[in-house]
Amino acid sequence: MLIIEALSDALVNGLIAALMAVVNLLPASVSDAFQYAFMQRALLTSVLVGAICGMLSCYVVLKRWSLLGDAISHAVLPGVAVAYLLGWPFFVGAFITGALTSVGIGAIERNTRIKADAAMGLMFTASFALGVVIISKLASSTHLMHILFGNVLGVKHSALMLTFVASIIAILTVWLAYRPLLLYAFDPQQAQALGFNTQIIHYGLILLLTLTIVASLETVGIILVVAMLITPGATAHLLTDRFKVMLLISVSIGVCSAVIGLWLSVVFNVASGGAIVLVAFSMFILALLFSPKQGLVFRQWRHRKRV
């Protein structure tokens, strides 16, 4: 364990150094903000979170899982609260309540006449309410606010390490299971006919989502993380017809909006989670207007040329 810790420490420091080498190329008005250690931690956390959210958002968007992403992000709250109380890692508690909620949604959907959207709304709000109640009993409202909306400028070294490890796991999983995941997202019945275990892929993807959400807790918070799980993927989907390219664009959008949002939040002294999401949304609007194939502007122009 000690070796792993030392290794990841070294890796994190290396990554920060590499990031700073890039940042220092920027004009002093920009790079000055990043000279403090807490800003550098915030920067690396944002980059990692932007990257894995961007990656996962491709699957969320293509699989029509936006509402499920929202549900899981809310459902992790009681788990986080209990883990905090017991001194466990956040991820363990978050995964337990996230998974329980998604299993509960499936059970209601299959065994009653309640439809999927109502089942999700029902389960995640109940779970979220339980979390709010637990936290209000145990911790201060500042704690609640930090979990709900993130507190990237206050990211501790331990939280950064958690995000780092979660990112490595998420990226490795998507790389190793690239084809099963792609086939499952595209055509689950074909995946099943080829003998892939779609149950494992399904719950594996939910696990990955939960991991990403927990890793994003400190950066954008659990309310806004769903924006980062939808916007980059939706934007990339407007820009390309290739899945690999979509992954690349989506990750870039995630990273860029996280970094730009963080910087703007420092400059204008506003909440960083909100700033990050708004930057991502502006990129979506740009793509919506100017995408070569799907963009409204070019469509209108082509339309007019035809008429």
Add this chain to the structure above:
Amino acid sequence: MTTDVVNQAVAIDIHGLYAAYQRQVVLENIHLAFPAGKWTAIVGPNGAGKSTLFHVLTGSMKALEGSVNAFGEPIARHRRAGQIAYMAQREAIEWDFPVSVWDTVMGGRYGHMRKDALWRRLLPARWHHARHAEAVHEALMAVDMREHAARPIGALSGGQKKRVLLARALAQQASILLLDEPLAGVDPPSEQLILAVLRREREAGKTVIMVTHDMPGARRYVDHVVLINRFIRGTGAPDDMLSEAKLAELAVSSIEQTATDRQTRPAASYSPAQG
């Protein structure tokens, strides 16, 4: 009635199968033997359980009761060995998905790629075993779609989409082909091409099983017919099974061609097998 099957090798053997959606039973007491190396048509009215039968065969739906064997072994083993190819209905696919025709057809090879060396599987497509690209190339040639390989699937016409789905099943080079309405809603040239491809597959010794509403096509091409409407209503030669009297009994019009008994995808799909 089933005497013509008795002395032949059996590709898929279904024994005492029951299947249900949310407690509503759609297939009851199904006993069926699909002859190996033959072309079988499954015919039945909308909601008769034809697609459900395919869901059970492809493993995306669990049977309540009963067993399904392929060549005498549990069918799951053949699925894992990549020996069961499946051609979905056009409505079951998300055509907005950002993949090219080539990548879609390559999907048929994903089962076989599990047997490749790990280092190949972790690298981009050009490092994969050459036989995968060859199979995709051949399949696209067979359905006359090779020149469309680089196009996104969303840009194709209806008949082309069907041909791409067929190519994906062909690329798998499986011994059993399951086709869910391969001829529904295609233009006449595509229909002729698909029928010709399937005839070639059968001649090459493959077992072809298709759900169809195309009675003239079935009368002309297939070797064996299964009539189904919740129960098995008859099995035998096309001339016997597809007579007007038999079909009237089954409540299918003999000229009905375009109906599909499967709904389009739900907006927020959730369950793992069907989502």
